[in-house]
Amino acid sequence: MFRHWKKMLGLGMAGYAGYDYTTREKIMWRNLRTLKAGAVILINYKWRFSPENVEQIHEETAEELYNMCRENDGLYVKFGQAVAASEHMLPPSYFKWFSLLQDKAKAVEYEAVRKIIKEDLGSNPEDIFEEFEQEPVASASIAQVHRAKLKTGETVAVKIQKPNIQKQFGYDMFMHKLFLQVLEYAFDLPLTPFHESIEENLAKEIDFNIEAENSKKCKILFQKLGRKEIYVPNIYDQYTSKRTLVMEWIDGIKITEESQLVQQGYDIKGILNSIIEAFAEQIFITGFTHADPHPGNLLVRRNPQDTQKQQIVLLDYGLCFQVSENFRLQYCSLWKSLFLQDSQALKDIVKQWGIQDDEQFASFQLMRPYNKNKPLTDKISKEDVYNLQMKFKGDFKKMLGDTNKFPKDLLFINRNMNLVRSINKKLGSQVNRINLMAKYSVKGLHEDTNTLKKKFNLIWFETRLMFSSIFYKLVQAWFKFFKGKGFEDILDEEMKKAIQQKYAEYGMVPPDEKTFNA
Numbered sequence: 264m265f266r267h268w269k270k271m272l273g274l275g276m277a278g279y280a281g282y283d284y285t286t287r288e289k290i291m292w293r294n295l296r297t298l299k300a301g302a303v304i305l306i307n308y309k310w311r312f313s314p315e316n317v318e319q320i321h322e323e324t325a326e327e328l329y330n331m332c333r334e335n336d337g338l339y340v341k342f343g344q345a346v347a348a349s350e351h352m353l354p355p356s357y358f359k360w361f362s363l364l365q366d367k368a369k370a371v372e373y374e375a376v377r378k379i380i381k382e383d384l385g386s387n388p389e390d391i392f393e394e395f396e397q398e399p400v401a402s403a404s405i406a407q408v409h410r411a412k413l414k415t416g417e418t419v420a421v422k423i424q425k426p427n428i429q430k431q432f433g434y435d436m437f438m439h440k441l442f443l444q445v446l447e448y449a450f451d452l453p454l455t456p457f458h459e460s461i462e463e464n465l466a467k468e469i470d471f472n473i474e475a476e477n478s479k480k481c482k483i484l485f486q487k488l489g490r491k492e493i494y495v496p497n498i499y500d501q502y503t504s505k506r507t508l509v510m511e512w513i514d515g516i517k518i519t520e521e522s523q524l525v526q527q528g529y530d531i532k533g534i535l536n537s538i539i540e541a542f543a544e545q546i547f548i549t550g551f552t553h554a555d556p557h558p559g560n561l562l563v564r565r566n567p568q569d570t571q572k573q574q575i576v577l578l579d580y581g582l583c584f585q586v587s588e589n590f591r592l593q594y595c596s597l598w599k600s601l602f603l604q605d606s607q608a609l610k611d612i613v614k615q616w617g618i619q620d621d622e623q624f625a626s627f628q629l630m631r632p633y634n635k636n637k638p639l640t641d642k643i644s645k646e647d648v649y650n651l652q653m654k655f656k657g658d659f660k661k662m663l664g665d666t667n668k669f670p671k672d673l674l675f676i677n678r679n680m681n682l683v684r685s686i687n688k689k690l691g692s693q694v695n696r697i698n699l700m701a702k703y704s705v706k707g708l709h710e711d712t713n714t715l716k717k718k719f720n721l722i723w724f725e726t727r728l729m730f731s732s733i734f735y736k737l738v739q740a741w742f743k744f745f746k747g748k749g750f751e752d753i754l755d756e757e758m759k760k761a762i763q764q765k766y767a768e769y770g771m772v773p774p775d776e777k778t779f780n781a
Contacts, residue, residue, distance in 0.1 A: 290434050293335045297438045300331040301445055321356040329360035337428055338435045338465065340368050340404035344557070345678070370402040376409065376423045383504035391502065395421070401559070405469055405581075410512060417511070419499065424506035428469055436462045460671035464554075468581035471508040475500065477553075477580035478510070484549045485541070492537045492566070494576045513576045515562025519689050529563055529573050532693040535686070537575055539699050542683055546676060547598070547700075547707030550591040554675035555582040556682050558689075586672045591707065594676070598704035601625055602697075617668030 304327075307320045332343035347361035376397075380388050388395045392411040399407040400420075405428050409421045439461070443454040467473045475498045482495035494513075502509035516523050518538075524531060538561065545552040562576040586594070593612055600608035610621050618624045680700075687696050 290431065293339075293431070294434060294438055296331045296334055297442065300327050301442055303327045305445065318356070321354040325354070325356040325360040328357075329363065332361075332364055336369050337404060337425065337431050340364050341465075342439075344404065368402045368404050368407075370399050370407050371425050373397040375426050376407075379423055379426060379506050380421075383507045384502060392421075403559075411509075413499075419509050420496075420512045421502075422471065422508040422510070424469065424471065429506070432466070432469060436465070456667070456669065457671060457674060460674060464582060464584065464675065470505050471503060471581075472505055474579075474581045475503045475508060477583040480551060481553060481577070481580060481583065484545070484551060488541075488544050488548070490537075490541055490544070492572065492574050493541050494574050495580075496576065496578065513562060513564065513578075515564040515576050517558055518561035518563060518575070518686060519558040521690055524563060531690055534563055534573060534575060535690055535694040536699075538686065539683060539694055539696055540703070541575075541577075542679055543700050543703035546679070547591070547595050547703040550586045550588065551583065552586075552676065552679055553577060553580060553583050554679050555579060556679060556686075558686060561686070582675070584672055584675050586670075586676075590670055590672060595704040595707040598701055599708065602701035602704075615668065616670055616673075 304324060307324045312320050328346075329343065332339040343361050343364040347358060347364060377388055380386070380391070384391065388411075391414070393414050393416070394412040396410045399409050401408045406422050406424045409423065410418065411421050412418050436458075440455065440458045443458055447454045478495055478498055485493045485495060496511040496513055498511075499509040516527070516529075518534070521531065524534070538556070542552070542556065556577070560578040562578065564574055564576060566572040566574040593615070596608065597612045599605075600612065606621070609625060613621050613624050684696060687694055
């Protein structure tokens with residue numbers, strides 16, 4: 264009897280595996296790949312890892328995780344792209360592999376797109392659009408974009424969610440939580456407290472009705488801030504649903520196409536300044552922030568109202584969030600204390616967030632080494648950068664302390680700041696990012712300057728900002744003249760040199776320059 268049921272169970276599982284393989288979602292196969300990748304991580308880092316094979320372990324594990332994300336597609340590609348955006352915190356092998364995911368999102372066939380439009384909007388594409396390009400102009404992790412023309416003549420971008428995303432979401436989030444639980448148990452790191460916030464925000468991101476509302480809110484707030492150089496495309500509400508979003512078509516140059524921007528006479532420094540200031544205003548003043556400003560979501564064009572002026576077009580509002588007023592003010596105070604090196608104020612703020620190591624946390628926020636005894640204008644040594652990376656890896660758990668108090672919105676603020684930092688670096692580090700953040704943190708406090716003491720403090724702060732800007736310009740000019748690179752590039756290079764030196768000290772073969780550059 265037992266053999267009979269065992270055989271039936273085996274046949275049933277084999278039958279389901281066959282059925283699952285033929286479906287678009289491939290739930291079981293995706294989960295099996297994830298479990299395999301989790302096992303590889305455990306085996307490699309828990310039992311095989313040693314000073315002699317560290318590079319081999321990094322390479323093998325990064326490749327395994329990359330293959331998992333590439334094959335599973337969907338949200339896995341999004342997770343992988345987030346890893347690629349954190350290159351300054353990860354071994355070079357991970358950046359080498361995960362950066363390949365930037366252009367690896369698979370597109371779905373036109374028939375699937377047509378079916379979604381029919382189901383969500385109640386009409387076939389030919390009934391809504393005069394023209395509809397069947398080949399997508401872009402394909403991302405959860406959606407793809409087609410160019411079309413409405414019956415009324417307007418050219419539009421039609422964003423269509425991939426048909427498997429909704430069905431895969433619950434399973435993907437379950438596997439994400441399981442993945443974190445295993446890593447948490449194996450490596451004694453506080454990872455699962457962040458799962459709930461990630462799942463909540465991703466659930467919003469796959470609802471295009473929410474994205475449409477985020478877009479309109481950003482448009483209103485930028486107008487209130489007087490940011491005429493930041494443009495938010497118009498949304499066509501009548502063609503918006505959970506899986507379909509129709510918006511104004513915008514022609515522009517991707518923010519990182521530096522040679523093309525220079526050739527057409529754009530002011531790179533002015534563009535960077537506008538981007539950093541606009542996002543600083545979102546973080547410190549409105550509290551409503553776009554958390555996904557990667558290069559594909561930032562285009563540059565001439566202002567249609569005044570072609571002498573340039574304009575930055577901000578796309579994709581799926582991942583936006585609103586922080587509480589209390590947290591916004593706390594975060595403003597945090598950055599003010601960082602710049603003024605008010606160590607007691609810094610400790611008081613991070614203590615409320617359950618963070619025990621204030622200097623380590625400050626380094627994480629600034630994305631550069633922080634020392635309370637050194638002003639932010641001091642030159643950063645390679646020892647500082649190496650110690651930052653080593654300390655972060657070794658003391659992550661200690662730094663966080665009580666994860667129940669940790670504000671989860673910091674995950675998305677840091678995502679925004681990390682992407683903005685990488686754009687600044689890509690375009691030559693022409694803008695003092697830290698200075699601008701500090702400037703808007705003080706503006707965000709809306710402090711009363713009626714008292715003589717507060718007026719003096721504000722003047723003193725502005726003076727320090729001015730000297731910091733002068734110092735940054737001198738350092739930037741020095742690096743450009745003698746090394747031909749920007750400030751953020753020098754930071755990364757010093758980190759690489761420090762790591763290579765430490766490998767040599769321990770008798771290990773250091774990664775070569777080709778590996779780092781990859």
